[in-house]
Amino acid sequence: MASKVRQKRIAQLISHEKRLDGRELTDYREVQLETGLIERAEGSARVRLGKTEVLVGVKFEMGEPFPDTPNEGVLTVNAELVPLASPTFEPGPPDERSIELARVVDRGIRESKAIATDELVIEPGKKVFVVFVDVYVLNHDGNLIDASSLAALAALLNTKMFNYEVKEGEVKIKPGYKPLPIRNYPIAVTLAKFNDKLVVDPGLDEEEVMDARLTITVEKDGKICAIQKGGYGHFTAEQVVEASKIARQKSEEQRKLVVKE
Amino acid sequence: MSQKKPEKLIDENDIRLDGRKFNEMRPTKIEVGILANADGSAYIEQGKNKILAAVYGPRETHPKHLALPDRALLRSRYHMAPFSVQERKSPAPSRRELELSKVIRESLEPSIFTEYYPRTSIDLFIEVLQADGGTRCAGITVASVALADAGIPMRDLISACAAGKVEGRLVLDLTDVEDKAGEADMPLAYQPSANAITLLQMDGMLTGEEFEQAVNLAMEGCKQVSQIQKDALRAKYTVAKEGEGEKEETEEGEEE
Numbered sequence: 001m002a003s004k005v006r007q008k009r010i011a012q013l014i015s016h017e018k019r020l021d022g023r024e025l026t027d028y029r030e031v032q033l034e035t036g037l038i039e040r041a042e043g044s045a046r047v048r049l050g051k052t053e054v055l056v057g058v059k060f061e062m063g064e065p066f067p068d069t070p071n072e073g074v075l076t077v078n079a080e081l082v083p084l085a086s087p088t089f090e091p092g093p094p095d096e097r098s099i100e101l102a103r104v105v106d107r108g109i110r111e112s113k114a115i116a117t118d119e120l121v122i123e124p125g126k127k128v129f130v131v132f133v134d135v136y137v138l139n140h141d142g143n144l145i146d147a148s149s150l151a152a153l154a155a156l157l158n159t160k161m162f163n164y165e166v167k168e169g170e171v172k173i174k175p176g177y178k179p180l181p182i183r184n185y186p187i188a189v190t191l192a193k194f195n196d197k198l199v200v201d202p203g204l205d206e207e208e209v210m211d212a213r214l215t216i217t218v219e220k221d222g223k224i225c226a227i228q229k230g231g232y233g234h235f236t237a238e239q240v241v242e243a244s245k246i247a248r249q250k251s252e253e254q255r256k257l258v259v260k261e
Numbered sequence: 262m263s264q265k266k267p268e269k270l271i272d273e274n275d276i277r278l279d280g281r282k283f284n285e286m287r288p289t290k291i292e293v294g295i296l297a298n299a300d301g302s303a304y305i306e307q308g309k310n311k312i313l314a315a316v317y318g319p320r321e322t323h324p325k326h327l328a329l330p331d332r333a334l335l336r337s338r339y340h341m342a343p344f345s346v347q348e349r350k351s352p353a354p355s356r357r358e359l360e361l362s363k364v365i366r367e368s369l370e371p372s373i374f375t376e377y378y379p380r381t382s383i384d385l386f387i388e389v390l391q392a393d394g395g396t397r398c399a400g401i402t403v404a405s406v407a408l409a410d411a412g413i414p415m416r417d418l419i420s421a422c423a424a425g426k427v428e429g430r431l432v433l434d435l436t437d438v439e440d441k442a443g444e445a446d447m448p449l450a451y452q453p454s455a456n457a458i459t460l461l462q463m464d465g466m467l468t469g470e471e472f473e474q475a476v477n478l479a480m481e482g483c484k485q486v487s488q489i490q491k492d493a494l495r496a497k498y499t500v501a502k503e504g505e506g507e508k509e510e511t512e513e514g515e516e517e
Binding site for chain 2: 225232
């Protein structure tokens, strides 16, 4: 917890459009990205957003499709707030915070149709690939949603699928790999609200002082594909619209860090 | 729910499957104070949605270490009955229900003067008896009325309503079929007196312009909801005035 003096200082500075670490209100912290660092995983990425650190691993399994989507593979996102990442994380079953984190990351990937799930079908209605995206938070210094979403996208872009053929319902693995088919690049942008000010990428100290946060996930063509408000405060209608505009600008910037075209 | 997806959700006269216009809410009815044991309770029917909410507290916090020194602890549970949907839902809380419990709590807390009751807890229970899309919004709406019925001091009622996009059109208050087959669903909770949006979620695909329109459409819906909430509270407490007030028995109170 930041001390009361520090909290007051943060709020004061933001009311004058300044931040404790010298960033502009719409600046992200520096992003460092590494991919493919876990060889056992089909895809992996580590994102450092300032001191926030998130590792994402992608694994495949074979499973059944959902009854209402027999011709699509399955996406499963899970998030672990590992106890070594923060004094406020405790061992045990996932709590509300980790479930919300996983579901917001999931929503961005799912609603933007980032993964070509129709190419993950082995036998329609019976056998498909299940893509597990596991978000592992290693150090919590605020804005886990953006760091995790970015790491998840980077990990998916890094993911390799083994080649296979189907003989009489049996899947046989063949040598060689191909990249997981990715069609869209969702980027989550989180803004914190302090009275009449909106601040991009809140750090942990700022999260302790903010009224509320709003995450807006933007896909590659600038459409909004997911939104999540969090925290006990509120936004005005004007702020929500303003936030969507900032998010659309910032998402383009952030996307360039992951997607090299 | 595994209803068959109809070919068209909006006909050539811009009328939706259930006969509504694009900006029309489902018929909504709220009853106040229908559970005898709870400190406050309410029931909502919004289209086919049937949802109960009950409030216990402010009361002593258990376990004690959770108590907050400067305000009341608001706890909430959103839960769906196994028979509330087409395919039986396991009664164990799902990840979806846990997330909704959290966002519902965060949407209601800004309206409550929790600082009046330090060290206590206010426990809110929302049970979805039948679901047909938009249950988190109806849940927030009915929970806010239950909080008022419990006599908990609030800045205003919180009203919630979703807007979304179906077959290229922005529509208000989506049903389950419209949500599943449509392009976007955006639940929003609103406190009219403070112009405060206290819940905002979206999944689907909207352009910036559509998003702005959808926010305005949902807020219009919330204003209608707000009126229904106030009417429901007035209906209960105008009758109650003659007796002792607060917690008199009603016939429906025995049903649970």
